Amino acid sequence: MHVGALTLFPVKSLRGVPVREADVERHGLRGDRRWMVVDEHGETLTARRVPEMLAVTATPTPGGIVLSGEGLPSLTVLEPRGPATVAVALSRLGLATAGGEAADGWLTAALGRPARLVWLDDPSRRPVSPTHGGETGDPLSLADAGPLLLTTTASLRRLQSWVADEAQSRGEDAVSIGMERFRPNLVVDGDDLEPFAEDAWGRVRVGEVEYRFAEHCDRCVLTTIDPVTRAGGKEPLRTLAQHRRWGGKVWFGIRVIPVTAGRVAVGDEVVVTG
Template identity: 50%
Template sequence: MKLASIHYYPVKSAAGHDVHEAEVQPWGLAGDRRYLVADERGAVLTARDEPRLLACLPLLDGDTLTLTGPHAEPLRIARASEMPAASAMSTVDVWGTPVELTDCGDDAARWLSELAGRPVRLKWLDDPRRRPVDPAYGTPADRVSLADAYPLLLTSNASLAQLNDWIAEGAVERGEEVPAPLPMRRFRPNVVIDDVGTPFAEDEWKQVRIGEVTFRVTKGCDRCVLTTVDTATYTKGKEPIRTLSVHRKWDGKVWFGINLIPDGPGRIAVGDPVVIL
């Protein structure tokens, strides 16, 4: 098996980037999900509720973030050293964990509010050591940035191919037109694996080494309605949740991909060997 692709997402629920190599840090890939969008109540806003966030393409250059989108000129966000002082920090509930985040200022708020069509603010996690992983699946020392729950998400091309076959079969059975295959970006993985002999073989993995980095597998990834958003039109459909509910449903949830925690830092690159330990 080998590493087929690497992806990171500077702003939670915004568009991501494909890269040839990446630095693995204890809390995730370097630059991955260190920013999020909060609504006027101070709660996390994601593309589950506001799909237009996916039209934002954040460009990260060192510690400078530039937001690009279809509605306004690009906006450069201050370097980390220029961010507001601690007085501009606030607590945001990130899926059950209160996390202190730094506000990125009024210019970023206006830019994103215009895109989202509602008042929002951009928040920054200055210290990724601040948010622990769920202790039921990690150690007290494990940390995660602003990803949903764990530092990295792994998927396989074999599993996606099987899912797309199931979707096509279901369409035929219902007398519907067979849709175009779903792209992997619907699932927002960090690492995608090639040459996995059996679809969903990753369900059984406990530990995996990618290149020079070893990862623990915490649990499978239960999927939400974000996977139903077409990343080209920002509209919601029924797939893949409808088909996953037929073939991949247990414990009241549907599943695709596995969550990883790195055992140490290192670098990974497309083409790296992938070994199950």
């Protein structure tokens, strides 16, 4: 098995950025989900509610990001150095640092609604919840529940075959389900990899970094939004509900927590160690 793809999401819920390699820190990939967009009340804006966010890219640069989107000039935003003074309604985090008026204005124009960009200065201020597999000292970025999301190409191929079968049984055209709908950081590939083998992985070494299993990942309505057209639909949740439903939720991928730090690159060997 090997790393088939790596993706950074510098700003929570914006479009992902494929990378060839990344540094892994205890809270996840360096630069992943250290920023997020909130409304005028500090409520987190996500692509579940605002699909227009999928049309915006935040490209990481040394010391900041570059925001880009259709019809707007690109904007460079540097990591802020001020105190965390913006009240935000995100679990286990009460305050974040303002990203600046220029970024706020740019995002407001891009999304067609009031928006503010905020920055998490120190991931240790937001621990992984024990209900999501966290242990004492596990830091977290602005991700929903865990530092990294891992999926496999074998599982996606099996899901796509199920989606095709479901469409045929209903006399519908099959929907193509790309991995980007699931927004993983780390995609594992391999000729002998069995679909959903990752469900049973307790510990895994990717390149030089060791991870432990945190939890299976329950999937939400965001997966039903085409990341290119931003049109909604019923798949893959409809099909996952037929094959991957337990505990009242549907599941695809696993959340993992780095036990060590290091570097990971596309092509690195992946070894299950426990």
